[in-house]
Amino acid sequence: MKKLQAPRGTLDVLPPDARRRLRIVEIAGDVLGRAGYEPIETPVFEDTELFVRGVGESTDIVQKEMFTFEDKAGRSLTLRPEATAGVCRAYIEHGMHKLPQPVKVWTAGPFFRHEAPQAGRYRQFTQIDAEALGSDDPTLDAELILLLAEIFERAGTGPSRLRLSSLGTPATRADYIDELRTYLRTREAELSGEVRERLEQNPLRAFDADHAGTQAVMAEAPRLTDRLSSEDAEHFAEVRALLDAAGMPYELDPTLVRGLDYYTRTVFEFESERLGAQAALGGGGRYDGLIEELGGPPTPGVGWAAGVERMLLAAGDESPARAPTVFISYAAPDTGRDRFLLARELRGAGYRVEMEQAGRSLKGQLKQADRVGAFATVIFGDSIEVKDMETGDQREAADLEEALGMVRDVTPS
Numbered sequence: 043m044k045k046l047q048a049p050r051g052t053l054d055v056l057p058p059d060a061r062r063r064l065r066i067v068e069i070a071g072d073v074l075g076r077a078g079y080e081p082i083e084t085p086v087f088e089d090t091e092l093f094v095r096g097v098g099e100s101t102d103i104v105q106k107e108m109f110t111f112e113d114k115a116g117r118s119l120t121l122r123p124e125a126t127a128g129v130c131r132a133y134i135e136h137g138m139h140k141l142p143q144p145v146k147v148w149t150a151g152p153f154f155r156h157e158a159p160q161a162g163r164y165r166q167f168t169q170i171d172a173e174a175l176g177s178d179d180p181t182l183d184a185e186l187i188l189l190l191a192e193i194f195e196r197a198g199t200g201p202s203r204l205r206l207s208s209l210g211t212p213a214t215r216a217d218y219i220d221e222l223r224t225y226l227r228t229r230e231a232e233l234s235g236e237v238r239e240r241l242e243q244n245p246l247r248a249f250d251a252d253h254a255g256t257q258a259v260m261a262e263a264p265r266l267t268d269r270l271s272s273e274d275a276e277h278f279a280e281v282r283a284l285l286d287a288a289g290m291p292y293e294l295d296p297t298l299v300r301g302l303d304y305y306t307r308t309v310f311e312f313e314s315e316r317l318g319a320q321a322a323l324g325g326g327g328r329y330d331g332l333i334e335e336l337g338g339p340p341t342p343g344v345g346w347a348a349g350v351e352r353m354l355l356a357a358g359d360e361s362p363a364r365a366p367t368v369f370i371s372y373a374a375p376d377t378g379r380d381r382f383l384l385a386r387e388l389r390g391a392g393y394r395v396e397m398e399q400a401g402r403s404l405k406g407q408l409k410q411a412d413r414v415g416a417f418a419t420v421i422f423g424d425s426i427e428v429k430d431m432e433t434g435d436q437r438e439a440a441d442l443e444e445a446l447g448m449v450r451d452v453t454p455s
């Protein structure tokens with residue numbers, strides 16, 4: 043029979059990786075929770091129109107990467123390629139603008155993009171996402187950046203570089219794009235074929251080019267950050283001042299182009315030196331026009347998304363330590379109920395407890411105790427004995443209660 047496999051670009055996450063991933067999400071929940079971000083969950087699929095309007099018709103995501111299907115009534119649905127549009131839809135649908143602002147939320151889960159799979163790039167991947175809706179206060183931009191840096195730090199993803207820029211308003215950006223296009227036309231002969239082809243549609247892409255001639259042209263190109271309105275420039279200056287005050291290093295990068303249309307003002311991206319071509323660990327920015335674009339009241343917003351698979355790749359495969367474990371083994375098979383009860387009691391006392399459940403020899407059981415990293419093994423034979431796995435000392439207990447006390451005595455602090 044043909045062997046069945048997971049679809050291309052998807053991952054099975056087996057233990058211990060699944061535990062490490064869960065741990066990262068727990069870290070994010072802890073860090074964000076302390077800053078007032080509450081968990082939110084939105085559906086994994088939405089009306090296709092949400093992403094067409096929210097992410098932007100001209101983006102790669104909408105043009106090439108969405109998993110879109112029809113339901114039985116002929117409605118077009120799409121597996122979510124990103125989180126912000128869904129969170130904004132929920133904000134509007136549930137009248138969350140009536141709540142005290144800003145509304146701060148975070149979520150984590152699967153996202154889907156039909157991209158060419160490679161290391162760090164999958165068709166189903168996991169993002170942690172945080173959003174603050176209903177205020178354009180620059181402390182939110184800075185707070186979100188610092189919280190993401192703290193999550194990376196605690197997840198052990200290693201050194202990363204923060205690129206930061208401001209895109210201004212859509213009007214500023216439209217004027218700037220015209221200016222850039224005009225400039226590029228004056229030096230068209232020096233540009234790569236690909237950039238020339240895209241000149242009409244998206245001249246910003248020229249900043250991403252590898253082509254040496256194009257790079258030389260771009261080095262002298264006008265910069266969007268020099269064209270910001272005074273309000274936007276002030277907002278950006280305040281975000282930078284807050285990051286400076288917090289000692290958060292960043293690189294101003296006026297060439298930062300993000301793949302979603304909805305950004306205004308602040309944009310940022312963290313890149314890891316430990317990742318290859320897919321270096322982006324996470325990024326985001328402000329989207330002050332998005333909620334209105336989706337049919338809600340004018341509402342500013344700012345947020346980010348970080349890729350859990352990439353965070354794990356960057357962190358390497360050092361597993362977070364398991365909780366102290368007790369292993370329960372036996373030489374006398376007829377002690378099953380006592381073993382079962384002791385396991386229950388030890389778990390109730392907060393221990394992680396594994397017991398022999400595969401019929402191994404006593405020697406095999408002790409090997410298994412080592413494998414699971416047990417600090418103590420309780421052996422049920424003619425008597426009950428507690429073995430300190432660190433020192434090898436073994437003591438006899440009169441009953442279950444004394445055994446529990448002995449486990450306590452050898453518990454690592």
Ligand code: AMP
Pocket residue numbers: 124155157162163164165166167168169301322323324325326347348349350351352
């Ligand atoms: P984006 O919304 O494109 O800025 O994505 C935010 C983060 O999600 C990126 O920085 C990556 O860490 C992660 N990410 C995006 N696309 C993929 C993908 N196809 N596979 C794995 N991770 C991804």
